Each structure stands twice: as C-alpha cells, then as structure tokens.
Amino acid sequence: MSDILVSEQSKPGAAGSGRPSGRLLEVEDLRVEFRTRDGVAKVINGVTYHVDAGETLAVLGESGSGKSVTAQTIMGILDTPPGFVTGGQVRFHGKDMLTMSAEERRRIRGEGIAMIFQDALSALNPVFTVGFQIAEQFRIRRGLSRSDAKKRAIEMLDQVKIPNAKGRFSNYPHQFSGGMRQRAMIAMSLALDPEVLIADEPTTALDVTVQAQIMDLLAELQRERQMGMILITHDLGVVADVADRIAVMYAGRIVEEANVYDLYAKPAHPYTMGLIDSIPRMDERGQQLRTIKGLPPNLMNIPPGCPFNPRCPMAQPVCREKLPPLLQIGTDRASACHFAEDLVNRD
Amino acid sequence: MTENILEVRDLVKHYPVTRGVVFKKTIGHVKAVDGVSLELKAGETLGVVGESGCGKSTLARVLMNLERPTAGSVNYKGQDISKLSGGALRRLRRQIQLVMQDPYTSLNPRMTVGDLIGEPFEIHPEVAPKGSRRDKVKELLDLVGLNPEHINRYPHQFSGGQRQRIGIARALALRPEIIICDEPVSALDVSIQAQVMNLLEKLQAELGLSYVFIAHDLSVVRHLSDRVAVMYLGKIVEIGTEDEIYERPTHPYTQALLSAVPVPDPTLRDQKAIIRLTGDVPSPVSPPSGCRFRTRCWKAQDVCAEQVPLLEIRSGSDHPSACHFAEKREIVASHEV
Numbered sequence: 001m002s003d004i005l006v007s008e009q010s011k012p013g014a015a016g017s018g019r020p021s022g023r024l025l026e027v028e029d030l031r032v033e034f035r036t037r038d039g040v041a042k043v044i045n046g047v048t049y050h051v052d053a054g055e056t057l058a059v060l061g062e063s064g065s066g067k068s069v070t071a072q073t074i075m076g077i078l079d080t081p082p083g084f085v086t087g088g089q090v091r092f093h094g095k096d097m098l099t100m101s102a103e104e105r106r107r108i109r110g111e112g113i114a115m116i117f118q119d120a121l122s123a124l125n126p127v128f129t130v131g132f133q134i135a136e137q138f139r140i141r142r143g144l145s146r147s148d149a150k151k152r153a154i155e156m157l158d159q160v161k162i163p164n165a166k167g168r169f170s171n172y173p174h175q176f177s178g179g180m181r182q183r184a185m186i187a188m189s190l191a192l193d194p195e196v197l198i199a200d201e202p203t204t205a206l207d208v209t210v211q212a213q214i215m216d217l218l219a220e221l222q223r224e225r226q227m228g229m230i231l232i233t234h235d236l237g238v239v240a241d242v243a244d245r246i247a248v249m250y251a252g253r254i255v256e257e258a259n260v261y262d263l264y265a266k267p268a269h270p271y272t273m274g275l276i277d278s279i280p281r282m283d284e285r286g287q288q289l290r291t292i293k294g295l296p297p298n299l300m301n302i303p304p305g306c307p308f309n310p311r312c313p314m315a316q317p318v319c320r321e322k323l324p325p326l327l328q329i330g331t332d333r334a335s336a337c338h339f340a341e342d343l344v345n346r347d
Numbered sequence: 348m349t350e351n352i353l354e355v356r357d358l359v360k361h362y363p364v365t366r367g368v369v370f371k372k373t374i375g376h377v378k379a380v381d382g383v384s385l386e387l388k389a390g391e392t393l394g395v396v397g398e399s400g401c402g403k404s405t406l407a408r409v410l411m412n413l414e415r416p417t418a419g420s421v422n423y424k425g426q427d428i429s430k431l432s433g434g435a436l437r438r439l440r441r442q443i444q445l446v447m448q449d450p451y452t453s454l455n456p457r458m459t460v461g462d463l464i465g466e467p468f469e470i471h472p473e474v475a476p477k478g479s480r481r482d483k484v485k486e487l488l489d490l491v492g493l494n495p496e497h498i499n500r501y502p503h504q505f506s507g508g509q510r511q512r513i514g515i516a517r518a519l520a521l522r523p524e525i526i527i528c529d530e531p532v533s534a535l536d537v538s539i540q541a542q543v544m545n546l547l548e549k550l551q552a553e554l555g556l557s558y559v560f561i562a563h564d565l566s567v568v569r570h571l572s573d574r575v576a577v578m579y580l581g582k583i584v585e586i587g588t589e590d591e592i593y594e595r596p597t598h599p600y601t602q603a604l605l606s607a608v609p610v611p612d613p614t615l616r617d618q619k620a621i622i623r624l625t626g627d628v629p630s631p632v633s634p635p636s637g638c639r640f641r642t643r644c645w646k647a648q649d650v651c652a653e654q655v656p657l658l659e660i661r662s663g664s665d666h667p668s669a670c671h672f673a674e675k676r677e678i679v680a681s682h683e684v
Contacts, residue, residue, distance in 0.1 A: 062536035163626075177627040178399075207398035207563065209624045212607040216623070234536060237609030241616060260613040278541035279611050280570035289545055289570070292538040295506050 023094070024228045025074070025113065025196050026050040030088035032069055032252075034299075035081060041299040043069050045252040046088070048326070051196060051228040058231045058243035058260075060275075064296055066252040067232045071198045073098075074230075075115050076105050092196075110137060114189035118201035120181035124173040130184045131157070131169030137191045156187040160217060179210035183217065190221060196228045203238065215242060236279055240264060248272050251297050251307040254326055258333035268335035268344045270312045306338070314339060352557050353387035353410070353443075353525060358419035360402075360409050364632060375632050379405040381581035382419075384658075387525065392551065392558040394572030394589070396565055396604070400628055402581040403561045407529045410559065411445050412436060423525075441471055444518035448530035450510030454502040460513055461498040464488070467520040474521050487516040492546060508539035512546065519550065527559045532567060544571060565608050569593055577601045580631055580639040583658055587666030597664040597673035600640045638671070646672045 032044040044066045051057045061067040072078045074090050076097065089096045092112055097105055117123040125133060131153050138149035150169065157165035160183040173181055182202060189197060199218065203211040219242055222229050233239060239246060239260070246263050248256040248271065256269040267273045274292035294311040297303055303310055309319040318338055326336040329344055337343065361376040380402045387393050397403045408414045410421055412428050421428045423439060431439060447453040454463055464484045468475045475483045485495035491512040502510055511531060518526050528547070532540040548571065550556060562568050568575060575592040577585045577600065585598040596602050603622040610619065624643045629635055635642050641651040650671055658669040 062538065179627055207628075208565070208607040209398065209603060210627065211609075212621050213623065213625075215609075216621075235609065236537065236611040240611045240613040241609050243613075264611065264613050275537055276611065278538050280541070280544065280566045281611075288548070289541040291541040291545060293542075295508070295539075 023050050024053050024092070025230075026089075026091040026094075027070065027074065028089045028091065030070060030073060030090065031086045032066075032073055032078065032083055033086055034083050039300045042302060043083070043252050043299055044073070045302075047249070047252070047254055049247050049254060049257065051230055053195065053228050054222070054226040055244045056222065056229045056231055056242055058233060058239040058246045059249060060233060060236070060239055060246055061249035062234055062296060064251075064299065065249040067249050068200055070249075071115065071200050071230065071232055074198065075109065075113065077115075110141060110189075110192040110194065112194060113196040113198065114192070114194035115198040115200065116182075116185050116189045116202050118204050120178070120185045120205075121173060123185055124181060124188075126173055129170045129172055130176065131171075134184070134188050134191055137188070141192055153187075153191070156191050157184070159190075159221070160184070160187040162187070178206055179213060182206060182210075182214050186214075186217065186221070190225070193225065194227065196230065197222070198230045198232070200232045201234070202231075204233070204235070211238070218242075236275065248275070251302055252299065253307065253336060254334075255308065255336045256334070257326070258335075262333055266344055268329060268333065268340045269308075269337045270314050270343070271308050273343070274311075274313075306336075350389045351386045352389045352424065353559075354420075354422040355383060355385045355410070356420045356422070358383045358406070358409060358421065359417045360405050360414060361417045378581050378631050378634060380409060380416075381634075383578075383581075383583055385576055385583065385586065387557050387559060389524070389557055390551075390555055391573040392560050392571050394568035394575040395559065395561045395578060396563065396568050396575060397578035398563060398604075398628060400580075400631060401578040402631070403563075403578050404529055406578075407445065407527050407559070407561055410527055411443060412440070413445075437470070441474070441521045442523050443525045443527065444521065444523040446511075446514050446518045446526060446528045446531045449534055450507055450514055451534075453514055454510055456502055459499050459501055460484075460488070460493075460505075463502070463513060464517045464520055467517065471521055483520070484516075487519060490519065490550070491516045492542075506539075507535055508542055511535060511543050515543075515546065515550070519554070522554075523556070525557045525559065527561070529561045530563070531560075533562060533564060540567070547571065565593075565605060577604065580628060580634050582639060582669065584640065584670070585666070585668045586658065591666040595665070595675050597661070597666075597668040597675055598640075598670045599644050599646055599672075601668075602676055603643075638669070640670075646670075648672075 028048050030044055030047045034041040034043050047070050049057060059067045073085060085098060090098050092108055097108065134156055135149040135153035138144045138152045154165045154169055157168060162168050162180060162183050176184060203214050206214060215238060231243060243260045245259050247254045250271050256272045263272065264276065267276060277290040278292060280289060292311055297307055305320040305322055306324050309315045312319065324336045324338045326334050328334050329340050358380055359382055360380040361378050363373045364375040364377060365371045366374050383406060395403050395406065409416050416429050426439065428439060461481065461484050464487055465480050468480050484498060488495045488498065493509060493512050532543050535543060551558060560568060560571055569589055572589050574588050576583045577592065579600050585592060585596065585601045592601060596605060603624050606622045626643055629642055637653050638651040638656050641647040656669045656671045658667045660667050661673045663674050
C-alpha cells in the first residue's frame, strides 16, 4: 500500500513516569469495513496513529469519520458482524492485539487500556449499584474480598470527587445526575490503573459548566497517573484546551496530524481549514460563517482520488485521480493533501 | 426595529408531579418556567441560553401555545395567545412557527418531502390554493437550498443538515413573522451547523423574520442574536444586547457560563481563568429559596437565601440582571472558586 504513513522517528516517552517509555499504543494501517445488506461500507481505510505515556492525542472528526470505530477496534468491542477488520495492526507495548488470544486481550482491557463512553447512562448497568459495578473489577481481576473491594471502590469514587462517596456507593445509576454518572464511569475505567485511557466524546452530552469540571478531572487524573489518553471528539474548543497532538479524520482516513498549536495556527489540510473556519466565534457576530460545502461521502461509495475532493475549494484534476498519502511535512506533522506544502508555506 | 411583535409577561408553567395510579395525588410541581418576561422586536433575533433543565424548551412550547401557561400572558400584536382557542388560535399560529431540534424524529418517515412541507397548506388553504401547492413547495425547497426535484423523496434519503433544511422550509411555508428555533443546530456536525446558521441569517434578511433562538451553545447564540436572555432554573437571570451579555455580564451565572466555554485557540489555554461551578443544577421541583443560583454561587450571602433578586438594572450595570450583587467582572481576570 502506498498510502501508509511511515510513523515519525520515535522519541523518548514521558520522563520520570515510572512506566516503560516509548510507544505505548500504536495503530498501524488499520482497515475496517461494515458488511451490510446494502453493500460494504469502508469505514476505516488505513488509520495510523500512536499515543505515548502521559500525552493526549485528540482524534477529531465529524460523525461517520471513523473515529469511534477505530477506538472500538482497539478495545476489541467492534460489533462483528457487521464490522470486520480487514487489515492492519493494533500494537500495545509492541504486541499486536488483533492476533492475540481472547484471554490475552481480556487481560489488557481494564489494566492496559480502558475506555469511557459518551452516554454514561447506557454504559452503566441500570440493575446494579454504581458501587457494585466498580467493586466487581477488584474482586474478579484483583481477587479482593467483598469488603476490601468495596473499600477500594469508595476510594475510586472519592478520587473522581463524588461528594459523600460512601453514601453514594449503594446508589443506582439513575440516582446520579449526568455529570455524576460520567464521574462514576471515569472511576470505573480507572479502577485497574490503565496505561491508556480512551475517552469517546466524554463530555458531549453534558452542559458547559459540567463539561469544564469533567475535563479538569480527566486532565488531573491523567497527570497524576501519567496515562496516555486518546480523546475522541468533534469539539474544536475542547481539543484546543487539552490536546497535545491532534489527528483529524475524514472518511476513515487521517487527513492531518500535528501538534495542537501548529494545527490551529496553520492547518495543512483544506478540511481542517474548513472545520476551523466554520466554528462560530464569540468575536465575529453577524459575519457569514465560512462553510465546507456539500456533505461527507457515502462510505459505500467513496469518491476516487482524495475523498475530500468534491468538497474542497482547492481541488485540482490530480485530486480526482490520485489518493494523497499522509506524508511528513516539516517536523512532527503530516498531511494527506497534494498541496500541503503550499498550505503550510502560505502567508 | 422598535415595535414589539411579541410580549411575554410573568409567564409561568408548572407541571404537576403525581403519585399513585388510581388515586392520583399531586405531591409537587416541576417549576419549568417560573415568571419569565421578555419582548421580541420585529426583525430581531432574541437568543435564549441556558443549561439543560433550565426551562428554555418549555418556554418555546408555551410561546407556541402547544402548552397552556399556568399563569402569565403571551401577547402577539396585542392579542393574548394563551387565551385563544379554536379558529382564532389557528389563524394566529400561522404567524408563529417552530423549528425543532432533532431533524430525525421531527419529520414523519412515511411522508414525502412534498407532503411534509405542503401539510401546513392543508390546514391553512388560504395561503396556497390546491393547484399551486406543488409549485409553492418547490419554491420553498429552492429557498432553503435543496433541489426542488427531490420533492418526492422521503426523509431517510436526506442527511441531517438537509433534514433540518426541510424542517425550516416547513416552518416557512405559511410565511410566518416569527420563527422559534429550539436548538436547531445542536444535532449537526460543525461544518453542517455553519451551513444551517448561514441559511437562517439569509432567510431573516430576505423575509424580515423575527427569531427566538433557543440553544445551549453560547457561541452559536452570539453569532446569530441581537439580544440574549440567560435562563437558570425557570427564570431569566440576565437579559441584554449581545454585547452587554458577552462583554459586560453582571450575573455570576452568566460569568461562569461564559468562562466555561472552550475557546478554539490553544494559545489562550493558560490565559483564561475558568470560574469553576461546583455541583449540579438543583431540581426544579424544589428550587432553592431566594436566588435560585445561590447554592452554586461564590458570592452568596444571607440575603440571597431570603430575597428573590428582581431582574432589574442595578447601579454599575447597564442592563437588567437578577443578582443582589450584580457587577461587571473581567472574564479573563482570575477568580478561582
């Protein structure tokens, strides 16, 4: 395959973390398709990214871009059928998770990689108490007794700043508010002290004031534990606040990867430019918003060449013929646009 | 621009909370909207912001008279909508239309686009005689940027943004003066959201519409609104021009809300201080006494628990604010709570 990003030169992992340094989690040339009655939807078409200890990678994209499916594949919770992994690797500490046994994978889940979901109410089991669902992990995975597990679960609830953790232990999810539920889910995912946390739209369903509380909490816990975090979101505001690096996805591909400052200051892909331009800004009332014309492609019928070409204001004949590979431009950033160099070098 | 097209006075909507199946007993009330007064001027956009559960959607429903208010009045050009019924209400509803949040559930999946947009003409045949309806629908499709050829398609054949355009076309069918938009773009992706916002602005300029624009996204509201009302637990806590609310907010809740909005600029990361509100919004069944925000407010004093602060212009401020201690405060200034 010609369109694979050769991942950048490895750099030392976060120092002083007490954890093994280097590449923690790597996704390489991942391909996933959904086989449905109506045809085959190519949902992920060669995604490559990595996350190191202590850093936050934001995966940014609109609905249908494949950002959540990538996360589900990493966790091994992809619905099969209809979803099938057709290629690529997901390496955790260098070991491919897609080829290991179910038992090995199970050991990684929770302790190696954990995940929090957008909708905490449907992610928590309504017929068990919140405390039980957290304590369960300590009993099964750590072999603790019921009372020790309960103690640890209360500690976890305390760590995510749930007031009156002891009293809240025996509450059911419906007795929690939206923000509290999200905290409980964070407590659950961090219970086994994972090295990587995948947060799939963790604040999308929450109000802004609560969103700020939850993002603070996540940042704090990540710092303390030197976790690697993959933050999946569509919100360019949240990303600007917390991300170290950003991978922008479109139609199942990464179209741009850069550190957060470069990406906002000088996007190197017309799609990223369009996204940034179409956010309503607090300081620009009354002006027409610049938009990205048209719609994202149908994944059963992705246009030839660059998948963004029908919507791209800069499209040239070459864009309709040749798929631009994700190539390094300068240091530490990559773009999948034939004209990336021109974009970065413009004034 | 000065004529008030809609005047809302002391609007209250309480929903009873009942217990028991056969012998129902009212054990309390959800005070969804609890004394809201506002005006909408011809041709302007009034933004209404607030977090979930603050009563902004109930307000929309009462403004449309989809729900009868418990008390208070909604005056449209001197007529109290909340007292009308039957033919008089139907005639008046032509002038006030609603665009709903979810473009997936607000369109009947078994009706074609032509039928969906043409349905208002069935109820108000005086707007378009039978023979001309299809042409009218095609005009509307064209107006909202959809292909008139798609008149026979079904909603599932359209994307979210296109469906929201269908919802807007349907609201425009009867040539209303006022459109109430209840979170019209919150279900859409950023790039699509911008398209729909531009469409709403274009339509306002072309057709002279007045909008009540309800949303939880403060940047979206600012982008479209001339004036903004901030709601908290069924009450308006601050109201003013877009500039007054966003540049010189005086109510602590507005200040906290604004400071919590993530800014899409990483270089400002460490410069802005977020006012951290603790806890969640209290239940509207038993809101706190006095000022409803006092349980989360860093300025709260004894007086806040005793006296309900009125929405009025106070010294040190140029617009109405419902806080005993209303004062300007630089959003950038640090004030960790």
